[in-house]
Amino acid sequence: MVIDEVLELVPSIPDPFVRVLTYGRIGVYLSKIKDPRAGKAFKKAFEELSKIEDPYSLVRALLAIGYSTSLAGLKSAKKAFREAMLSAQLLPEGIQDLLKAEAVDYLLALKDTDEAVFYATEIRNKTLRNKKLLGIFEKVLENLEGEKLNKIYKRRKVLLILETIEEPYREEAIVKSIRPLLSLGEYRLVLELINSIGSKLWIAQALNEVLEFLKNNEENSEMVKILIELSEELAKKVGEDIREDITYIFAIHGFIQQSVEVLKTLPTNKQRIIVREILTALLSKEDLEKLKILMESLPLDMLLMVKDVIFRVLERSSPKMEPMIQALLEREGISEDILVGITKYYLELNNLQQAIKVVKRINSERHKSVALGFLAHYLIRIGRVGDAIDVVLNIKDRSIASKLASELLVKVVEGKVNEKINTKKEIIAR
Numbered sequence: 307m308v309i310d311e312v313l314e315l316v317p318s319i320p321d322p323f324v325r326v327l328t329y330g331r332i333g334v335y336l337s338k339i340k341d342p343r344a345g346k347a348f349k350k351a352f353e354e355l356s357k358i359e360d361p362y363s364l365v366r367a368l369l370a371i372g373y374s375t376s377l378a379g380l381k382s383a384k385k386a387f388r389e390a391m392l393s394a395q396l397l398p399e400g401i402q403d404l405l406k407a408e409a410v411d412y413l414l415a416l417k418d419t420d421e422a423v424f425y426a427t428e429i430r431n432k433t434l435r436n437k438k439l440l441g442i443f444e445k446v447l448e449n450l451e452g453e454k455l456n457k458i459y460k461r462r463k464v465l466l467i468l469e470t471i472e473e474p475y476r477e478e479a480i481v482k483s484i485r486p487l488l489s490l491g492e493y494r495l496v497l498e499l500i501n502s503i504g505s506k507l508w509i510a511q512a513l514n515e516v517l518e519f520l521k522n523n524e525e526n527s528e529m530v531k532i533l534i535e536l537s538e539e540l541a542k543k544v545g546e547d548i549r550e551d552i553t554y555i556f557a558i559h560g561f562i563q564q565s566v567e568v569l570k571t572l573p574t575n576k577q578r579i580i581v582r583e584i585l586t587a588l589l590s591k592e593d594l595e596k597l598k599i600l601m602e603s604l605p606l607d608m609l610l611m612v613k614d615v616i617f618r619v620l621e622r623s624s625p626k627m628e629p630m631i632q633a634l635l636e637r638e639g640i641s642e643d644i645l646v647g648i649t650k651y652y653l654e655l656n657n658l659q660q661a662i663k664v665v666k667r668i669n670s671e672r673h674k675s676v677a678l679g680f681l682a683h684y685l686i687r688i689g690r691v692g693d694a695i696d697v698v699l700n701i702k703d704r705s706i707a708s709k710l711a712s713e714l715l716v717k718v719v720e721g722k723v724n725e726k727i728n729t730k731k732e733i734i735a736r
Contacts, residue, residue, distance in 0.1 A: 354367070
C-alpha cells in the first residue's frame with residue numbers, strides 16, 4: 307500500500323527531470339524484489355520525458371532512464387542510451403561532449419567498458435576525451451585479475467584502450483597499467499610500454515611501479531636484470547641520463563645489489579651525490595635491513611665518499627644502528643679512522659669488550675693512539691683507574707698520552723680527596 311502511495315506522490319515533484327530520476331530509482335528498487343510495479347515506475351519515467359522542454363535536460367533524462375533500466379536488467383536499456391546520443395546530435399558540440407561524458411560515467415558504473423570506450427572516443431574535446439578514456443582504462447585494470455577471460459583477451463583489451471589514449475595522458479595510463487599487467491606475467495609487454503615513454507619523470511615513476519611489484523614477488527631476479535640492461539637504452543632515448551634515478555629507486559625498494567651495479571657505471575662525482583642521497587634516505591626511514599646490506603655491498607671507495615655521514619651515525623650512538631656498524635666491521639680494508647669512530651661508538655654503548663676487539667684491528671700508530679685515548683678515558687669515567695694507566699702506557703702518541711696521564715693523576719688525587727671528605731662526613735654524622 308505504501309509503494310502505491312509513493313508512486314501517486316511522485317507527480318507532486320515540480321521538476322519533470324527530477325520526476326524521471328525518481329521513477330527510475332523506484333523502479334530499480336522494486337525490480338530487486340521482482341515487484342510488477344517496477345514496470346509501472348519505468349513506464350511513468352518514459353511518460354515524463356514529453357514534459358521536459360530543455361533539450362539538454364531531456365537527453366540527460368534519457369541517459370538516466372538507460373542507467374536505471376540497465377540496473378533493473380531490462381533489454382530496453384541500451385536503446386535508451388542510443389536514443390539519447392541520437393538526440394544529442396542536434397545540440398552544440400560542447401554540449402554533446404558533456405552528454406557523452408555523462409554516458410561514459412553511467413556505463414562505467416554498469417561495468418560496460420566496451421560501450422563506454424565507444425562513446426568516449428566520440429568526444430571531440432581532447433582533454434575531456436582523454437580523461438574519460440583514462441577513467442575507463444583504470445576501471446578495466448581494476449577488474450583485470452577478477453575477469454574470467456583468457457590472458458590473450460585481457461592483454462588485447464588493455465592495449466586496445468591504451469591505443470585510444472593520447473599524450474600526455476598515455477604515459478600516465480602506462481604507469482597505471484604496470485602492476486596489473488605484471489600480475490598477469492606480462493613482463494616483456496611492460497618493458498615495451500616503459501620503453502615507449504618519453505618523459506624522464508614518468509620513466510622514473512614506471513620503474514617505481516615495477517619495483518613495488520617485484521618487492522612482493524619472488525620471481526624478480528630476471529626482471530631486475532632486464533631492467534638494469536634497459537636503463538642505458540632508456541637514457542639514450544630520452545636524451546638524459548636516468549641511471550641516477552634508477553640507482554636511487556632500486557636502493558630505496560631494497561634492490562641494493564642492483565643499485566650498486568648501476569652506481570658503478572656512473573662518474574665519480576655522480577656516485578658521491580647518489581650514495582649520499584641513498585644513505586640519507588635509508589637513515590631517515592631507519593630501514594636497518596637495507597642499511598646493513600648497503601654497508602655490505604658498497605665498494606670501499608664509495609663508502610669513503612660518505613664517511614662524514616657514517617661518522618654522524620657513530621656520534622649518535624644509537625643501539626639501533628648496530629647491524630649497520632657490524633656490517634662495516636666485517637668489511638676488509640675498512641679505513642682506520644672509521645674503526646676509531648666505531649671504538650668510541652661501542653664505548654658510548656658501554657660495550658667494552660667489543661670496543662677492545664675493534665682497537666686490536668687498528669694498526670697505524672696515530673689512529674691506535676686516538677682509539678686507546680677513548681678507551682682510557684672511558685676506564686677513568688667508570689673508575690677503573692689502574693686499567694686506564696695500563697692503557698695510557700701503551701699509547702705511542704706523546705700528546706695524547708700526556709693529556710691522559712694528566713687527567714689520570716688528577717683523577718687519583720680527586721678520588722683520595724673525595725674519600726677523605728666522605729670519611730669526615732661519616733664521623734660527624736655519628
